[in-house]
Amino acid sequence: MADKSSSNAYWAANVRLIKICLVIWFVVSFGFGILLRPMLAGIKVGGTDLGFWFAQQGSIIVFLILIFVYAWRMNKLDAEHGVEE
Amino acid sequence: MDQFTLNLLVVGATFALYIGIAIWARAGTTSEFYAAGRGVHPVMNGMATGADWMSAASFISMAGLIAFGGYDTSVYLMGWTGGYVLLAMLLAPYLRKFGKFTVPEFIGDRFYSPTARMVAVVCLIVASVTYVIGQMTGVGVAFSRFLEVSNTTGLLIGAAIVFMYAVLGGMKGITYTQVAQYVVLITAYTIPAVFISLQLTGNPIPGLGLFSNDVATGQPILSTLEGLVTDLGFKSYLTQSDTTLNMFLFTLSLMIGTAGLPHVIIRFFTVPRVSDARWSAGWALVFIAILYITAPAVAAMARMNLINTMYPNGVAEQPVARADVPDWVDNWEKTGLLKFEDKNGDGLIQYVGDKDANELTVNNDIMVLANPEIAQLPGWVIALVAAGGLAAALSTAAGLLLAISSAISHDLIKGQLNPNISEKGELLAARISMGVAIAVATYLGLNPPGFAAQTVALAFGLAACSIFPALMMGIFSKRINNKGAVAGMLVGLIVTLVYIFLHKGWFFLPDTNSFSDSDPLLLSIKSTSFGAVGALINFVVAYVVSNATEDTPEEIQELVESIRIPKGAGAATGH
Numbered sequence: 001m002a003d004k005s006s007s008n009a010y011w012a013a014n015v016r017l018i019k020i021c022l023v024i025w026f027v028v029s030f031g032f033g034i035l036l037r038p039m040l041a042g043i044k045v046g047g048t049d050l051g052f053w054f055a056q057q058g059s060i061i062v063f064l065i066l067i068f069v070y071a072w073r074m075n076k077l078d079a080e081h082g083v084e085e
Numbered sequence: 086m087d088q089f090t091l092n093l094l095v096v097g098a099t100f101a102l103y104i105g106i107a108i109w110a111r112a113g114t115t116s117e118f119y120a121a122g123r124g125v126h127p128v129m130n131g132m133a134t135g136a137d138w139m140s141a142a143s144f145i146s147m148a149g150l151i152a153f154g155g156y157d158t159s160v161y162l163m164g165w166t167g168g169y170v171l172l173a174m175l176l177a178p179y180l181r182k183f184g185k186f187t188v189p190e191f192i193g194d195r196f197y198s199p200t201a202r203m204v205a206v207v208c209l210i211v212a213s214v215t216y217v218i219g220q221m222t223g224v225g226v227a228f229s230r231f232l233e234v235s236n237t238t239g240l241l242i243g244a245a246i247v248f249m250y251a252v253l254g255g256m257k258g259i260t261y262t263q264v265a266q267y268v269v270l271i272t273a274y275t276i277p278a279v280f281i282s283l284q285l286t287g288n289p290i291p292g293l294g295l296f297s298n299d300v301a302t303g304q305p306i307l308s309t310l311e312g313l314v315t316d317l318g319f320k321s322y323l324t325q326s327d328t329t330l331n332m333f334l335f336t337l338s339l340m341i342g343t344a345g346l347p348h349v350i351i352r353f354f355t356v357p358r359v360s361d362a363r364w365s366a367g368w369a370l371v372f373i374a375i376l377y378i379t380a381p382a383v384a385a386m387a388r389m390n391l392i393n394t395m396y397p398n399g400v401a402e403q404p405v406a407r408a409d410v411p412d413w414v415d416n417w418e419k420t421g422l423l424k425f426e427d428k429n430g431d432g433l434i435q436y437v438g439d440k441d442a443n444e445l446t447v448n449n450d451i452m453v454l455a456n457p458e459i460a461q462l463p464g465w466v467i468a469l470v471a472a473g474g475l476a477a478a479l480s481t482a483a484g485l486l487l488a489i490s491s492a493i494s495h496d497l498i499k500g501q502l503n504p505n506i507s508e509k510g511e512l513l514a515a516r517i518s519m520g521v522a523i524a525v526a527t528y529l530g531l532n533p534p535g536f537a538a539q540t541v542a543l544a545f546g547l548a549a550c551s552i553f554p555a556l557m558m559g560i561f562s563k564r565i566n567n568k569g570a571v572a573g574m575l576v577g578l579i580v581t582l583v584y585i586f587l588h589k590g591w592f593f594l595p596d597t598n599s600f601s602d603s604d605p606l607l608l609s610i611k612s613t614s615f616g617a618v619g620a621l622i623n624f625v626v627a628y629v630v631s632n633a634t635e636d637t638p639e640e641i642q643e644l645v646e647s648i649r650i651p652k653g654a655g656a657a658t659g660h
Contacts, residue, residue, distance in 0.1 A: 011649050015561075018174045025170045029163045034332050037325070046296025047305025048323050055159035056151075056381040057292060060166045060374050067173045067370055071363035074178075078360065083650040085358045 010081040017073055021066050029059040088464050092231045095468035096475060099269050100246055103262045103479075107250030110258045115508055118255030118515050119186035119491050125260055125355040131368025133263035134352045136270060136480035138165075138343075138369070139376060140216075141223030144270055144477035149449025151384035152391075155314075155322035159381075160332055164339025166370060166377055171344040171553075173366035177353040179560045179648045181362040186354065188347040188488075188552065189496045195559040197641055198567035199501065204574050206496050208551045209347045212544040213485045214529070216348075220482035221530025224475060230420060230454070231471035237531060243479060244527040251483050252519050259483045260355060266476035271375055273473025276466055277456040278379045281386045284460060291382035299389075310385055313392045316400045318438030322385070328609040338616035342545030345553030348481075348488040359651035387452040390459050395436040395445065404433045413458035422448040422455075486526060490518035534593070543585065546612075550581040550619025558627055560649070563642045565631045573627030581619030588612035 032040060037051030045053045078084035112118040125133070143165070151158045183191050189209060193202025221240055228239020250258040275291075282294035286306060299309050311323050320326060343349065352369075353362045394411060395404050407425060417423045424446040425434055436445040454474075457466040494515040499506050506514065551574045558565040558573075565573075588605060589612055590597040602611040610618065647653070 007646065007650055014649075021170070021174060025167065029167050030333060030336065033159060033163055034329060034336065047298075047307035047309070047311075048296075052156060052159075052307075052323055053296065055156065056162055057295070057378055059163050060370075060377055063166055063170050064367065064370050064374055066170055067363075067367035070174055071360070071367055074363055075360055078651055081650075083652045085360065085651050085654055 006081055007083065010077065010083055013077055013081075014074065017070065017077070021070050024062065025066060028054055028062040033059050086464070088467060089233060091464045091468040092471050095465065096232065096472045099265075099472045099476065102265055103246055104249055106261045106265060107253050107258050110250075110254045110261045112253070112255040112257045112512070115186070115495075115512050115515065117257045118512055119354070119487075119495065120351075121255075121257040121260045121355040123355055123357055125357075127356050127361040127365035128368050129264055130260070130352060130356050130361075130365045131370075132267045132372050133260045133355075134349065134365070134369035135372030135376075136263040136267035136476065137352055137484035138349055138373060138481070139270065139477055140481035141220055141227075141474065141478040143376065143380075144274065145223065145227075145450045145453050145474050148380045148383040148387065149452035151381050152388040152452045153447075153449060155320065156325055157327045157332065160336045160339065162377055162381060164336045165343055166373060167336070167340040168343025169366055169370040169373070171340060172349070172353075173363055173370075175557050176344060176350060176553075176560070177362045177366050178359045178651070180350060180556070181353050181356065182359050182648045182651060182654050184654060186351075187491050187495050188350055188556070189492055190500070192552075192555050192559065192570070193496070193500065195641065195644065196555075196565075196567045196570040197638065198571060201555070201567060201571050201574065202496060202500065204571065204578070205552060205555065206492050208547050208574075208578065209492050210489055212346065212547040212552075213348060213489045214526070216346075216544045217482055217485040217489070217526045218529045218533055220478045220485065221526050222533055223478040224482070225530060227471060227474040227478065231468075240527060240530050243475070243482075244523055244530075247479055247483050247486065248520065248523050251486055251523065252516050255515065255519070256351075256355060256487055259487055260352075262483065263480045266480040267372060269469075269476040270473040270480075271372070273469040273476075274376055274453075275379055276469065277460055277462055278383050278386075280462055281390070281456065281460045282382060285386050285389065291386070292378040295382040295385055306385060306389065310389050310392075313389065313400055314438075317392070317436065320438065322388075331609045331611055331614050334610055334617045335614035338545055338549050338614050338620075341553045341620055342549040342616050345548035345551075345556065346544070347492075347548075347552065348484040350556075351488055351491070352484070359654050383456065384452060387456060387459065391447065391452075392436070394459070395434055404435055406433050408432070410434070413455055416458065417451055417455050422451045482526065486519060486522045489522045490515060493518040493522070546581050546585055546616040546619065547578065549616030550577040550623055554620050554623040554627070558624070560645070563637055563645045565627050566634060566637045568634045569627040569629075569631030572630040573623040573625075576626045577619045577623030580622055581615055584615045584619070585612045 032051055033055035040050040043050040116122050147161060180191055185191060189202045189205035192205040193199060224243035225236040225240035228234055229236045250262050278291040279289050282291040283289050285299060286294035286297040287300050288294040288297050295306060297306060298304060299306050302309060307323065314322050353365060356362050356365050397405055414423060418425060426444050428444050434445050435442055437443050454470065457470055494511060498514050499511050554577065555570055555574050588598055588600050588602055600606045605611055
């Protein structure tokens with residue numbers, strides 16, 4: 001069942017990548033944008049603080065980067081494990 | 086040429102384009118009707134998803150919501166974009182691999198339970214129907230404001246256009262019209278924003294302008310605005326007023342609600358391959374972000390323009406006299422979106438935070454609708470904004486109508502009532518379901534039920550508490566069985582509905598609520614933010630019940646194995 005163990009490894013790698021991406025997703029929006037905003041209040045950006053920037057703009061930019069990095073990494077992973085279409 | 090003729094020409098031209106696409110992109114098979122034959126390029130699908138997702142609320146109302154709500158309303162910006170990260174990683178690629186046509190179909194097959202499928206159908210129909218009412222009323226409003234026809238006539242014209250391309254072309258027709266509608270709506274949104282940003286900051290990119298200096302004073306836009314609103318006694322623009330708990334849960338509810346809305350998910354069934362579904366989610370967010378990064382800039386700049394218009398000599402001096410206001414104020418006063426009431430009889434417009442002394446009431450929607458006039462842009466830009474608002478409402482309505490009609494023809498008729506229906510019979514059933522769904526949506530748009538304003542809470546709450554957890558568990562766990570899934574969905578759904586009803590009234594009937602969102606039942610959790618709690622309950626119940634009952638059958642475990650790997654997606658589409 002070499003096939004089975006390979007697809008298990010593929011899935012484990014996918015889940016690991018998703019976890020890393022979702023930690024970043026959480027930190028930039030819920031973290032920097034909401035929970036940690038008071039701690040970032042000292043860092044000034046264009047007339048306000050870094051937390052405000054993440055809440056209204058920065059988080060969206062990071063979301064975009066995350067999806068493209070995920071799609072690119074997954075394509076490589078698909079090829080490595082021979083499960084691409 | 087007068088403004089009315091211009092509006093008519095521009096809106097007429099976009100409608101002619103949509104009808105042209107309807108005739109060109111007819112659907113000949115159920116695969117074309119439900120999933121555009123799975124031949125849509127990922128970038129095109131991203132654009133169509135952008136139009137599908139961005140509704141009349143995103144286009145017309147969101148900037149105004151931010152302009153008057155400040156930092157607290159960042160939850161909409163994060164919530165309505167962050168869901169795409171979840172969609173790209175947790176749902177879209179695997180559901181595309183599964184290769185069927187509807188969201189309830191996956192839930193029914195994975196949990197080997199017609200009951201689960203029917204629960205999903207009910208959630209889908211309730212969420213999508215409430216959502217579509219808002220789009221239909223939006224079409225009526227846009228028509229009556231820009232084209233001088235009655236609300237009813239406007240709505241009927243809009244419905245007739247959707248009927249043409251949705252009934253003829255199904256998903257295929259809807260996809261290509263949505264691409265055209267995206268181009269119209271994003272052009273209409275960004276042109277006035279670019280000019281306003283140039284005038285105020287000298288920077289042509291509104292998203293950068295928001296964090297730049299005001300050319301008039303040399304001070305940053307945001308700190309200048311903060312000074313103006315606090316001097317006038319309004320709520321602060323930059324600091325937080327809502328509780329951290331409620332902001333957190335509201336953002337999370339909007340994110341998982343976005344990822345769980347069926348009309349968005351089915352867009353990813355139209356791309357050829359699993360890897361395309363991942364790319365396409367990224368492209369969708371690119372096209373959505375263009376508007377979502379522009380919106381907060383429009384919000385702050387339009388708010389500043391509004392204050393400067395009312396206080397031409399600065400907020401420390403006397404406000405403007407009623408007789409001296411620019412023409413656009415007069416124009417919008419006629420529509421009722423701006424209201425002026427001279428409470429102290431001095432002939433000046435006092436625009437202040439104190440409700441008893443304030444003499445100017447401004448509707449949220451004006452921040453986008455009056456933008457071209459405030460920036461003194463030519464008439465064709467105003468006409469473009471009219472066409473853009475209509476494109477945003479019609480494209481979302483069409484996507485929702487497809488989700489509703491495919492649930493009826495594919496899940497109810499083929500799945501339950503008549504499994505032996507022929508391909509041709511199902512295609513006819515799909516077209517009839519679409520026609521009926523449009524008729525019902527039009528009727529509800531003309532006679533909106535009292536709860537229409539609560540659609541956001543209801544649609545996102547339902548998608549978040551029932552559909553998203555069921556889909557995610559179906560993909561990421563082999564252990565969740567039929568009993569666990571059904572119990573989780575039902576408990577999550579019931580608890581969320583009861584929480585919404587306790588705050589908004591039972592079935593939204595006025596005065597039947599026991600609590601209000603200003604003083605909610607649990608901590609500071611408003612009913613609009615409860616979807617995330619409902620989802621958590623769904624996960625826990627499904628896990629506990631599944632572990633207490635028998636394991637999932639071998640063939641279901643194999644099904645989960647197969648949707649996890651991209652290989653073989655082409656073969657799985659064969660129906």
